[in-house]
Amino acid sequence: MSAIPPYPTGAAYMHGRFMPVAEAMLPVTEWGYRRSDVTYDVVSVWDGAFFRLDDHLRRFKASMDHFRLQPKESMEDLRGILHKLVQMTGLREAYVAMDCLRGSPPAGMPRHPRYAENHLLAYVVPYVWLMPREVIERGAHMIVASTPRIPEASVNPRAKNFHWADMTQALFEAQDKGADNPVLLDADGNVTEGPGFNVFAITNGVVATPDRGVLEGITRLAVIELCDKLSIPCEIRTVPVEELRNADEIFISSTAGGVMGMTRLDSRILGNDRPGPMTAQLHEAYWQFRREGWHAEPVDYSALAA
Ligand SMILES: Cc1ncc(COP(=O)(O)O)c(C=O)c1O
Structure with a gap:
């Protein structure tokens, strides 16, 4: 008991x-x-x-x-x-x-x-959800932050850290502009990540996510595996900001919310201002697989009585 x-x-x-x-x-x-x-x-x-x-x-x-x-x-x-x-x-x-x-x-x-x-x-x-549930449902609004991500050579983003001054500044900038989230670029203008999430661009049916300058998110890993299961091509490589600006769909991934669609980037509205179809497919698959016990390690709640 x-x-x-x-x-x-x-x-x-x-x-x-x-x-x-x-x-x-x-x-x-x-x-x-x-x-x-x-x-x-x-x-x-x-x-x-x-x-x-x-x-x-x-x-x-x-x-x-x-x-x-x-x-x-x-x-x-x-x-x-x-x-x-x-x-x-x-x-x-x-x-x-x-x-x-x-x-x-x-x-x-x-x-x-x-x-x-x-x-x-x-x-x-x-x-904890990264964003309110209603924002996740409608799709979030993103800006490209003017603050660049702290250089990888100074603080290695693959080692999870609290050197968040760049992220915090970018969050204020996003809020000042009425957006939900920022994405930060590296010094060469390539996409890195945002406060608490990895970023993905979808163009012509192909998913792309940065290979460097980012934390290797565990949800990102799940997305890469889901793409494979769903026969969606997924490329892990440099993603120039122009690719993000012109993408058909953009989504982010985080432990705090799974797969979450973006519907605006700066002044651009993507698609019909709702999370795109491939994003929706990956979002659904993520939660469906989790409900089915994918990579799950159950907690034995009765063990406390022992
Ligand atoms: C900077 C940064 N990038 C990406 C992520 C997403 O990683 P995960 O999917 O493991 O939560 C996080 C999570 O906190 C993060 O802080």
């Missing part, structure tokens, strides 16, 4: 302890906060099952290695912690975040990151 979940609005794990999410707090001296010296990942739970948890854990480990972050817990410990956190909320649709923070060097030590004790933090809250 299932126990009553103790933290239905959200649960967190920190320093070996489980707690309500509102109680998880950081000291102001933490370098994860003061220097954005932290990496993270986010996996979703839908219908009571994680989606592609192995892929998220693999990416999180690679991000930690990239930033030379090493928590006490093993990856298998982390898997158990994430399952337990979801069980503690009882949530069947959840947003599951894991962070590894630098910590802070002890007082009196040289201010070098190697003296800090890295630590893991994880929390679970109700599922």
Whole structure:
């Protein structure tokens, strides 16, 4: 028999302890906060099952290695912690975040990151949508941001990070222009990504998404696999902004919402101002496959009683 979940609005794990999410707090001296010296990942739970948890854990480990972050817990410990956190909320649709923070060097030590004790933090809250549901349904409005994406050589976008000053500026620009989302370009005018999502352009029945300057999104990976299943050609390569400007359809992908259509780019209205037919097909397929348990790792909600 299932126990009553103790933290239905959200649960967190920190320093070996489980707690309500509102109680998880950081000291102001933490370098994860003061220097954005932290990496993270986010996996979703839908219908009571994680989606592609192995892929998220693999990416999180690679991000930690990239930033030379090493928590006490093993990856298998982390898997158990994430399952337990979801069980503690009882949530069947959840947003599951894991962070590894630098910590802070002890007082009196040289201010070098190697003296800090890295630590893991994880929390679970109700599922978060990147945009309101009605915007996803009508199709979102996008602008090409005037702020370029931080150069790949400075901050590697494949290691998930909080160096979001460019994204934040671009979000304000989008809002100032009455749009929902920005897309950021690299210094050569090629499409990269946006705040929390990967970008796809569809031209003459072919899907294209940038191969560099982006986080290799797990939903992006799902889209690439779905294209293969649906016999839709999908190219992973440089996408010049002109290609995006002239595309028949544009969509984005994210853990926080799956496949989401764009209907406007700057002053241009795409198609009939509704998500295009191939976008709709991929959107439907994504949710249908998930409902059928594709790449799903079920949560055992009764385990909490044990
Ligand atoms: C910068 C950036 N790009 C792309 C994505 C999409 O990745 P995923 O599909 O793994 O959620 C995210 C997700 O947070 C992101 O922050």
